[in-house]
Amino acid sequence: MPKTNLTLDAEQAAFDQEVADIKAWWESTPKQRQLKRPYPAERIAALRSSIKQKYPSSDMALKLWAQMSEHEKNGTAELTFGTTDPIQAGVMARHQQTIYVSGALCGYSRVSQPGMDHADYPWDTVPGVVNQIFRSQQWQDQRQRQFRFLYPKAERKGLEHWDFLTPIVADGDMGFGGLTHTMKMTRAFVEAGVAMFHLDDLAIGTKKFTIGEGRTVIPTSEYLSRLTAARMQIDIMGAETILMCRCDTDHAGYITSVIDPRDHAYVLGATKPVEPLTTVLARALASGADYLAAQKEWIASAELKTFDGAVAAVGTSSPDGVAAYQAAIKQAGSSTLSLSDRRALAAKHLPEEVYAQLFFDWDLSRTPEGAYRFAPNVDAVISRALLAARLGEVTWARMDYPDPSDIDVFHKAVRAVHPDRKFGFGYTGGFDWLKAGWTAEEVKEFPWAACKKYGIVWHVQPIWALQGFRRAVQDFSYLWQKGGIASYMNEVQAKELNTTYPGLIARPVPDEQDEVDADDGAEADGYARFRFSGAYLADALLETATMGVEGDQKGLLMGQGVVRGGGLIRLG
Numbered sequence: 295m296p297k298t299n300l301t302l303d304a305e306q307a308a309f310d311q312e313v314a315d316i317k318a319w320w321e322s323t324p325k326q327r328q329l330k331r332p333y334p335a336e337r338i339a340a341l342r343s344s345i346k347q348k349y350p351s352s353d354m355a356l357k358l359w360a361q362m363s364e365h366e367k368n369g370t371a372e373l374t375f376g377t378t379d380p381i382q383a384g385v386m387a388r389h390q391q392t393i394y395v396s397g398a399l400c401g402y403s404r405v406s407q408p409g410m411d412h413a414d415y416p417w418d419t420v421p422g423v424v425n426q427i428f429r430s431q432q433w434q435d436q437r438q439r440q441f442r443f444l445y446p447k448a449e450r451k452g453l454e455h456w457d458f459l460t461p462i463v464a465d466g467d468m469g470f471g472g473l474t475h476t477m478k479m480t481r482a483f484v485e486a487g488v489a490m491f492h493l494d495d496l497a498i499g500t501k502k503f504t505i506g507e508g509r510t511v512i513p514t515s516e517y518l519s520r521l522t523a524a525r526m527q528i529d530i531m532g533a534e535t536i537l538m539c540r541c542d543t544d545h546a547g548y549i550t551s552v553i554d555p556r557d558h559a560y561v562l563g564a565t566k567p568v569e570p571l572t573t574v575l576a577r578a579l580a581s582g583a584d585y586l587a588a589q590k591e592w593i594a595s596a597e598l599k600t601f602d603g604a605v606a607a608v609g610t611s612s613p614d615g616v617a618a619y620q621a622a623i624k625q626a627g628s629s630t631l632s633l634s635d636r637r638a639l640a641a642k643h644l645p646e647e648v649y650a651q652l653f654f655d656w657d658l659s660r661t662p663e664g665a666y667r668f669a670p671n672v673d674a675v676i677s678r679a680l681l682a683a684r685l686g687e688v689t690w691a692r693m694d695y696p697d698p699s700d701i702d703v704f705h706k707a708v709r710a711v712h713p714d715r716k717f718g719f720g721y722t723g724g725f726d727w728l729k730a731g732w733t734a735e736e737v738k739e740f741p742w743a744a745c746k747k748y749g750i751v752w753h754v755q756p757i758w759a760l761q762g763f764r765r766a767v768q769d770f771s772y773l774w775q776k777g778g779i780a781s782y783m784n785e786v787q788a789k790e791l792n793t794t795y796p797g798l799i800a801r802p803v804p805d806e807q808d809e810v811d812a813d814d815g816a817e818a819d820g821y822a823r824f825r826f827s828g829a830y831l832a833d834a835l836l837e838t839a840t841m842g843v844e845g846d847q848k849g850l851l852m853g854q855g856v857v858r859g860g861g862l863i864r865l866g
Contacts, residue, residue, distance in 0.1 A: 309339060309340075312339045312342070313335045313336050313339045316335040316338055316339055316529070317335045319532075320335065324714070325359055325534070325687055328683075328684075328687065328712070328714070329525070329684060329685065329686075329687070330684035330685075331525065331526075331529070331684075331685075332522060333522075333526065338526070338529045338530055341526075341530050342530055342532070346532070347531070347532075348532075349484050349485065349487075349531065349533050349535075350428070350487045351483070351484045351485070351486075351487050351488055351489065351533050351534070351535045352533050352534035352535065354459070354461045354462065354487060354488070354489035355461070355489045355490060355533070355534040355535050355536045356534050357459075357461055357489065358391075358392065358461035358463075358489040358490055358536060359534075359536060359687070361391050361392075361461070362688075362716050362751045362752060363716075365745060365751040365752075366714075366716060366745065366749055366751050369742065369745055369746040370742060370745060371741045371742055371744070371745040371750065371751055371752070371753055372390070372391045372392055372751065372752050372753065373390070373741055373753045373754075373755075374386070374390045374391070374392045374393065374394050374463070374752075374753070374754050374755075375390075375394060375754060375755040375756070375758035375759075375762075376394045376395070376396030376398075376399050376754065376755065376756040376757055376758055376759060377393060377394070377395070377396075377399070377427075377758075377759055378395060378396070378399045378400055378403055378404050378423050378427075378759070379759075380426060380427050380430035380431075382759070382763075383427045383430065383431065383460070384430065384431075384434050384458065386460065387431075387434070387456050387457060387458045387460045388456055390460065391460060391461070392460060392461050392462070392463050392489070392752065393427060393460050393461070393462045393463070394462075394463050394464075394465075394754045394756060395420055395423050395424050395427065395462060395463070395464040395465060396465050396756040396757060396759075397415075397419075397420055397465035397466075397467045398465075398756060398757060398760070399756070399757065399759050399760065400415060400419050400420050400423055400465075401414075401415050401419075402760065403759075404419060404422075404423055405419055414499070416470075417469075417470035417471065417475050417478065417479045417482075418478075418479065418482050420464050420465055420466070420467075420479075420483075421464070421479060421482035421483050421485075421486045421488070422482075422486070423464075424462050424464050424483065424486040424487065424488045425485075425486035425487065427462060428462060428486060428487035428488075431458050431459050431460060431462075432459070434456075434458035435458045435459050438454060438455070438456065438458065441453070441454075442454075442455065461489030461490070462487065462488050462489055463488070463489060463490045463491065463492075463538075463752070463754070464483060464488045464490075464491040464492075465491070465492065465756070466479060466480075466483070466491045466492055466493045466494075466524070467493075467494065467496070468493065468494055468495075468496045468497070468498050468512075468520070469493055469498075469520050469523070469524070470498070471498065473519060473520070473523040474523075476493070476520055476523040476524055476527075477523050477524070477526070477527045480523070480524045480527040480528060480535075481527055481531065483535065484527075484528065484531050484533045484535050488535060489535070489536060490535070490536035490537070490538055490687075490688065491535070491536075491537070491538065492537075492538035492539070492540040492688075492690060492718070493520055493521055493524055493537070493538075493539070493540065494540040494541070494542045494692070495511045495512055495514075495516075495517035495520075495540075495541055495542055495543060495678065496509055496510065496511055496512070496542050497510040497511060497512050497548075497550045497665075500548070500550075500663070500665070508545050508546045508547025508548065508668070509542055509545070509546045509547065509548070510546065510547070510548040510549065510550060510665055511542060511543050511546045511548070511549050511550070511668065512549070512550050512551070513549065513550065513551050513552070513553050513554040513557055514554045514556045514557055514677075514678055514681065515553065515554040515556075516550075516551075516554075517541075517678065517682065518681060518682065518685070521537065521539055521682055521685040521686060522685055524537055524685075524686075525537055525685045525686070536686070536687045536688060537685065537686035537687060537688075538686055538687070538688040538689070538690055538718055539679065539682035539683065539685060539686040539688070539689050539690070540689075540690040540691075540692060540718075541675055541678045541679050541682065541689070541690070541691050541692065542692045543670045543674055543675045543678055543691075544670070544672070544675050544691060544692060544693050544694075544695075544700070545670075545693075545694065545695055546668050546670055547667065547668060547669075548661065548665040548666065548667060548668050549561065549665065549666050549668040550664070550665055550666075551666070552633070552656065552666055555630060555631065555632035555633075555635070556629055556630055556677065556681075557668075557674075558601070558631065558632050558633045558636070559600060559601075559602065559628055559629065559631070559636075559674075560600060560668055560669055560670045560671070560674050561600065561601075561633075561656050561666050561667070561668060561669075562598040562599065562600060562656065562659060562666070562667040562668065562669050563598065563599070563600075563601065563604070563654045563655050563656030563657075563658065563659060563667075564596035564597070564598060564653075564654070564655050564656075564658040564659050565596070565597045565598070565599050565604045565607065565608075565653055565654055566595060566596055566597050566653065567653060567655075568592065568595050568596045568658060569592075569658075570657070570658050570660070571589070571592055571596075571658060571659055571660065571661070572660065572661070572662050574588055574589075574592045575588060575589060575592075575662060576662075596658065596659060598659055598667060599654075600669060601633060601636050601637075601640075601654050602620075602623065602628075602636070604652060604653070604654045605619055605636075605640050605644070605652065606620075608644075608648060608651050608652045608653075609644055609648055611648060612644060612645050612648045615643050615644040615645055615648060616643075616644070618643040619639055619640055619642075619643040619644060622639045622642070622643060623636065623639060626639070629673070629677045633656075640652060672699075672700045672703050672704055675691050675700075675704055676703075676704055676707045676708060679691060679704070679708050680707075680708060680711055680712075683708070683711075683712055683715065687716065688715075688716045688717065688718055688752070689708060689715060689716075689717050689718070690717065690718035690719065690720065691704050691705075691717075692720060693719075694722050694725060695725065695730065696725065696727060696730055696732075697730060697731070698730070698731050698732060698736075701744075701748075702748075705717060705744075705747075705748035705749065705750070706748070709748070709749060714749075715749055716749055716751050716752075717748060717749050717750040717751065717752075718750070718751075718752040718753070718754065719741075719744065719750045719752070719753050719754070720753075720754050720755075720756055721753070721754070721755045721756075722757075723755070723757050723760070723761050727740075741753045770786075772803075773785060773803060776801070776803045776804060777800040777801055777803050778800065778801065780798055780799070780800035780801065781800040781801075781803065783795055783798060784798060784800055
C-alpha cells in the first residue's frame with residue numbers, strides 16, 4: 295500500500311485550516327451561533343474523512359430554516375402530517391411545506407414484521423423511507439422541469455410549477471440503541487436528504503400501550519448524550535441538518551435510572567416501610583391473585599411521594615421547619631440537588647424528632663423491569679428542554695394531554711432564556727381538546743395563535759395515514775363494491791380528469807355504511823382503537839416473555855388478562 299505523499303508541515307497546515315473553517319462555520323449564522331457544542335472544533339476536524347462531501351440534506355435544511363423563520367416573522371405556521379408514501383408526498387407538495395416521515399407509520403407499513411409502535415424496527419428503516427421519498431421528489435422536480443422547457447418562455451406562465459422539493463422531517467425516536475446506533479442513524483438521515491429529524495428522551499424497549507400508565511424516560515444525562523452523538527455526527531459530515539430536541543417527559547410515569555441528580559426532585563418513593571413492590575407482585579403472580587388489585591393495594595399502602603412531598607407531609611407539625619427547608623432548596627437550585635443533598639437539608643432545617651419520622655425509599659417502588667416511578671411536572675420538562683437547546687435548533691415538548699397552562703408556561707419559560715427559539719408541536723389522534731379546558735374558538739385558532747404567542751412554527755399530525763387514509767379507503771371500498779364503475783367514474787375519475795359524464799347515474803348505494811360505522815364491531819377498527827391496532831397483542835407478547843423472571847411462577851392464564859389486556863400488564 296503506497297504511503298501518502300504529504301509532508302508533516304502540509305498535513306498540519308491542512309488540519310489547522312480545517313479547524314479554522316469549522317470555527318468560522320459555527321459562528322457564521324444565527325442558526326449555528328445558537329448551538330453550544332460540548333466538544334472543540336479540533337476534535338471534529340480529527341474525526342472527519344480526508345474526502346469532503348456536500349449533502350442535499352444541507353440545502354433542504356437551510357430551506358426549512360428559512361421557511362420557519364418566515365413563519366415566525368409573519369405569525370403563520372406550517373401544518374403537515376405523517377406519510378411513508380411517495381405518491382402522497384407528491385400530492386402534499388401542493389399544500390404542505392414539509393413532509394413528515396413517522397416512525398409509527400413505518401412500523402406499521404414499511405417493515406417485514408409490522409406491529410404496534412415499539413420503535414423496534416431496524417435503525418435504518420426511517421432513513422430508508424426518507425431516501426425513497428426524497429428520490430421521488432427529485433423525480434417529480436425533474437419531470438416537471440423537463441416538461442416546462444418543452445415550451446418557450448412566453449408559453450410557460452400557465453404551466454404547472456410546484457415546488458416538489460419539500461423539506462422532509464423525520465422521526466428518529468430514541469436513537470435505536472447505544473450512541474453508535476444514533477450516530478449511524480444520523481449519518482443515514484443526512485445521506486438520505488432529510489432536512490430535520492428529532493430525537494426524544496424515551497427509554498428503548500419500554501413502550502407499552504394498554505396499561506393506561508405513563509411513558510418511561512431516560513436520565514437527563516443520557517438524553518443529552520444521545521443528542522450530542524447526533525450533533526457530533528452532523529458536524530463531522532459538515533452538514534446543516536436540523537436537529538429537533540423532542541422531550542417526552544410530560545406525563546412520563548417511569549425513569550430507568552436515578553444516576554443524574556437533576557432528575558431526583560421528581561422520583562417517587564415509598565414513605566411507609568412496606569415490602570418491595572416486586573415482592574408483592576411476584577407473590578400475586580405465583581398465587582394467581584389479582585395482579586392489578588395487588589399493585590393498587592401496595593401503592594395505597596406505600597403512600598408514594600417525591601422526597602420534597604415526604605418532607606412536607608411529615609413536617610405538618612413544624613411548618614417553620616418545612617418552610618426553611620423549601621427556601622434552602624430554592625436557594626440551592628432545586629433542579630440540581632441530589633437526594634443526599636435534600637436529606638442533608640431536611641436534617642438541618644427540620645426538628646430532630648420530626649426528621650426522625652421521615653421515611654423515603656425509592657427502591658421499594660421500582661418495577662419488575664427495574665424502573666423507578668417518576669412524577670415530572672412542567673418544570674421538569676422545562677429543565678430538560680433548556681439543557682437540550684444548546685444541541686439542537688428546534689424544540690418539541692410532546693404534550694399528548696395539551697393542558698393550556700402547561701403549554702403556556704413551558705414555551706414562555708424556554709423563550710425567556712432563548713427569545714428566538716423555534717418550536718414544533720404534535721397532535722394525537724384521539725385527545726379531546728375541549729374536555730381539556732380549551733374553548734372551541736381557541737382550538738380553531740391554535741396553530742396560528744401558538745406561532746404568534748410562543749413561536750410554534752411547525753405543527754404535525756403524525757398518524758393521519760392510520761386514521762384519515764384508512765377512513766378514505768373504507769369509504770371508497772364500500773362505494774366501489776356497491777356502485778361499481780359508474781360510481782368510480784362519477785366520484786373519482788371525473789374529479790381527476792376535470793370532466794363530467796352526463797346521464798351516467800350509478801346504482802343507488804345503500805345506507806348500510808352508516809349502520810356499519812355505528813356497529814360496535816366496526817368501531818373497534820382503526821389505530822385509535824386498541825383491538826385493531828395490535829396494542830393488546832404487543833403487550834401480551836411482552837407480558838409472556840417476562841414471565842418467570844423471578845423463578846417458577848404460575849403466571850397469568852389465557853382469559854385472565856394476558857390477551858384481554860387492561861391493567862394486567864407487568865409494568866409495575
